[in-house]
Amino acid sequence: MNCTTHKFTSWDGVELFYRAWLPVRSANKALLLFHRGHEHSGRWEEFVEMLNLGDVAIFAWDARGHGQSPGARGSAESLMTLVKDTDAFARHVSSAHQIPLENTIIVAHSVGAVTAAAWVHDFAPPIRGMVLATPAFEVKLYIPFAIPLLRLRQRLFGPGHVKSYVKARLLTHDKGEAAHYEADTAIFRQISVNVLLDLFDTSKRLITDAGAITVPTMMLGAGSDWIVKLSAQRKFFERLSSPHKEMKVYPGLYHAIFHERNRQEIVERVRRFVLERFAEPLPSASLMDGDKAGYTKTEYDRLSGPGSPMYGVVRLGMKSLGRLSTGIQLGWLDGFDSGVTLDYVYANRAQGRTPVGRWFDRAYLNGIGWRGIRQRKVNLEKVLRATIQRVHDAGQPVRIVDIAAGAGRYVLETIRALPDIPITALLRDYKSVNLDAATRLARELGLRKHVSVARGDAFDRDSIAAITPRPTIAIVSGLYELFPDNEPVRNSLRGLAEALEPGRWLIYTNQPWHPQVEFIARVLTNREGRPWIMRRRTQAEMDELVRSAGFEKVSMDIDRWGIFTVSLARRIG
Numbered sequence: 001m002n003c004t005t006h007k008f009t010s011w012d013g014v015e016l017f018y019r020a021w022l023p024v025r026s027a028n029k030a031l032l033l034f035h036r037g038h039e040h041s042g043r044w045e046e047f048v049e050m051l052n053l054g055d056v057a058i059f060a061w062d063a064r065g066h067g068q069s070p071g072a073r074g075s076a077e078s079l080m081t082l083v084k085d086t087d088a089f090a091r092h093v094s095s096a097h098q099i100p101l102e103n104t105i106i107v108a109h110s111v112g113a114v115t116a117a118a119w120v121h122d123f124a125p126p127i128r129g130m131v132l133a134t135p136a137f138e139v140k141l142y143i144p145f146a147i148p149l150l151r152l153r154q155r156l157f158g159p160g161h162v163k164s165y166v167k168a169r170l171l172t173h174d175k176g177e178a179a180h181y182e183a184d185t186a187i188f189r190q191i192s193v194n195v196l197l198d199l200f201d202t203s204k205r206l207i208t209d210a211g212a213i214t215v216p217t218m219m220l221g222a223g224s225d226w227i228v229k230l231s232a233q234r235k236f237f238e239r240l241s242s243p244h245k246e247m248k249v250y251p252g253l254y255h256a257i258f259h260e261r262n263r264q265e266i267v268e269r270v271r272r273f274v275l276e277r278f279a280e281p282l283p284s285a286s287l288m289d290g291d292k293a294g295y296t297k298t299e300y301d302r303l304s305g306p307g308s309p310m311y312g313v314v315r316l317g318m319k320s321l322g323r324l325s326t327g328i329q330l331g332w333l334d335g336f337d338s339g340v341t342l343d344y345v346y347a348n349r350a351q352g353r354t355p356v357g358r359w360f361d362r363a364y365l366n367g368i369g370w371r372g373i374r375q376r377k378v379n380l381e382k383v384l385r386a387t388i389q390r391v392h393d394a395g396q397p398v399r400i401v402d403i404a405a406g407a408g409r410y411v412l413e414t415i416r417a418l419p420d421i422p423i424t425a426l427l428r429d430y431k432s433v434n435l436d437a438a439t440r441l442a443r444e445l446g447l448r449k450h451v452s453v454a455r456g457d458a459f460d461r462d463s464i465a466a467i468t469p470r471p472t473i474a475i476v477s478g479l480y481e482l483f484p485d486n487e488p489v490r491n492s493l494r495g496l497a498e499a500l501e502p503g504r505w506l507i508y509t510n511q512p513w514h515p516q517v518e519f520i521a522r523v524l525t526n527r528e529g530r531p532w533i534m535r536r537r538t539q540a541e542m543d544e545l546v547r548s549a550g551f552e553k554v555s556m557d558i559d560r561w562g563i564f565t566v567s568l569a570r571r572i573g
Contacts, residue, residue: 001058003045008092010064011084017041017068018061018089021048022097025055029278030099032090033060036110036256037136038074038164040067040186047258050267053274059093061085063112066188073188074161079115079198080560086119087556090127102282105274107131109258110228111191111199117236118202120215122512122562124540129216129244129277131270134225134255137203138232139196147200154193161190170226171256174263181259198560205562207232209513210239211295212538214285217242218273220266223251241295243285246273287541288548291486300484300535303521311522318523324357327364335527336520337482339406339434345370346377346409369516372563373478376509377410379557379566380477384414387505387568391472392421400425401471401499403492404458404479407437408451411475416445426467428456431527459488464495473505477566481511482526484535486545493549502573506551510542510565539565 001021010016019041031053033044041060048058064085065071076082094101104127108116113135120130141147142165153160166189168178181187219237221230230249237247248269253260258267290296322328327344334340350362364370384400391398398421402411405427415423427438435453442451456463458479474496480489496506514520517534526532537545542565543553551569558565 001048001054003048005068008089008096010088012081014064014070016061016064016070016085016089018059019044020097021058023055023057027055027057027097028099028103029056030093030097030104031056031058031274032093032104032106033058034086034106034108034112034116035060035063035066036112036134037191038066038166038187038189042067042186043184043259047263047267050264051271051274053271056274056278057093057097057099059089061089063115065192067186072192074190074195075159075192076195078560079118079195079202080558080562082115082195083118083122084558086115087123087125090119090125102126103128103278105129105131105277107133107270107274108135109133110136110255114199114203114206117206117213118562121206121209121213122539122558122565123556124512124538124543126282127215128282129218129273131218131220131273132233133220133257134222134228135219135233135236136199136228137207137236138229139199140225140227140229147197150193150197154197160193162193162196164189164191166227166255171254172259172261173254174259174261177256177259181256202562203232205513205515207236207239210236211241212512212540214241214243214283214287214540216244216277216283218245218270219247220257220269221247221249222253222255222257222260223249224253225255227255243283287538287544288486290537290541291484291535296536296538296541299517300533303518303533307518307522311519314519315523321356322360322364324353325361325364326351326353326357327361331524334433335529335532336524337532338527339429339431340437342373342478343407343409343437345373348374367516368561369514369520369563372514372559372561375559376478376564376566379559379564380410380475380507380509381414383507383555383557383566383568384410384473384475385418387473387507388414388418388421388423391505396472398423398473399469399471400473400475401428401467402426402475402477403428403456403464403496404476405429405438406434406478407441408453409441410477412438412441412445412447412451415447415450423450425451426471427451427453428458429453430455430457459492461491461495461498464492465498467499470499470501471504472500473507474500475507477507477509479509480537480542481509481534484533489545490549493546493551497550497571500571502571504571506546506569506571508542508546508567508569510537510539510567511563512536512539512542512565513562515561515563543567 062069113132168181
């Protein structure tokens with residue numbers, strides 16, 4: 001296969017470079033390759049030749065900031081930027097080369113393997129399998145307290161780079177390959193501090209939550225790896241929920257195993273895995289009953305049981321001194337998951353009795369979960385604006401319904417920001433306090449002529465299906481995450497499918513991960529005054545629920561911490 005070069009436009013408009021090895025005849029199978037940190041797609045040339053997959057189209061990118069792709073060398077805004085690039089790359093390959101995402105396998109190396117694993121975890125693409133070679137789940141930093149010191153450096157001095165200590169002789173025993181590495185001017189031997197810190201944080205998250213991954217996986221480790229720790233790779237592998245998983249550690253080999261002396265054996269193992277995955281039918285295991293058994297149900301059951309007495313001490317503090325904070329007091333009154341609380345979090349203005357109370361409130365509002373909530377609002381508004389524009393450009397009326405709107409701030413502020421587009425909106429909620437807040441905000445923003453407010457049950461299939469006039473855009477945000485059972489969610493989605501004509505749009509959110517899920521369950525209360533215990537839905541489970549109701553997922557956005565997702569789906573016929 002001849003190598004050709006191409007570009008694709010990523011999620012933020014940046015054009016990234018990639019290479020393609022295309023069979024003579026059109027292919028319906030794709031292999032995506034992701035290079036290790038510092039490197040570029042040209043490093044895969046020999047691997048592709050040795051792999052010898054004549055009927056599989058192979059694609060390898062230059063990650064942002066590497067090779068022939070633009071961007072500051074060795075840098076990106078965050079590691080999540082690269083994860084979003086990965087999603088854009090995979091979808092581009094699928095669309096441009098007419099290869100279903102379901103017929104895609106990925107092979108990723110080192111830092112590229114962490115990025116690819118994060119994509120599989122966060123975006124839940126329906127791919128056939130992945131190969132993770134010496135994934136950099138824990139980089140060996142030989143300076144004591146390196147991570148805290150790097151965090152302090154970034155806080156004090158802002159962006160910067162760390163020069164790699166890695167010499168070619170620490171990557172491979174093959175002297176010829178080591179010489180090629182040292183002579184390759186396209187290899188950039190630094191990494192930005194923020195990406196290195198994000199790599200650490202993302203890897204920790206992936207190891208902790210590897211059980212959310214069900215994609216068939218093969219992992220390749222190097223027994224004498226100077227760069228990353230094998231123990232972290234083993235933890236990730238052991239926690240995977242993949243029905244088919246295998247791990248092979250090669251004793252004595254260094255980190256760059258695809259450039260080691262006995263690489264033919266390693267490539268053959270990858271080849272076998274790829275051929276087997278393509279030969280087998282698509283995995284048929286369903287996550288529709290994830291509320292009855294499975295990874296997140298086990299976690300939910302644990303959180304429903306007794307916890308450490310220390311959480312009782314924390315709870316006592318929040319119910320006493322914590323009430324000096326306006327936000328914490330509001331949470332105890334209306335529920336920490338209520339629409340009123342969310343509206344307070346969106347405003348992000350610290351309030352409280354006494355300076356101490358305002359200090360408590362600022363710490364409360366700066367919590368990782370609330371930061372994620374505010375970013376979810378930003379992402380939601382971005383997706384909503386783009387969808388409104390899409391509907392308007394198609395000459396269709398823009399009629400929005402939010403079936404659990406709370407105060408409806410994100411909808412109302414988006415409408416106000418688009419005065420040249422005729423928009424109407426129906427904001428539904430089951431609580432009077434939220435309906436009153438939505439009415440008041442609509443009046444303040446001068447939108448009462450465009451917006452109607454009504455009481456409604458977001459899980460009542462018939463009442464949702466009967467909404468008139470029929471909406472062209474439906475929103476369900478921050479709702480399904482609050483309820484552990486799937487049957488009410490299915491009813492709600494079926495009602496939305498009946499309310500929307502084919503080709504219309506659904507915007508939905510999910511919370512596949514939360515670093516404070518145990519703290520929330522042990523300390524905080526929900527809108528009903530009960531312990532706020534959440535059963536997380538993996539993104540794969542949430543997407544399957546949406547798909548089963550008659551929708552096709554089109555795109556997704558996510559915050560940099562991997563907590564909240566915002567997805568766009570189209571109603572199919």
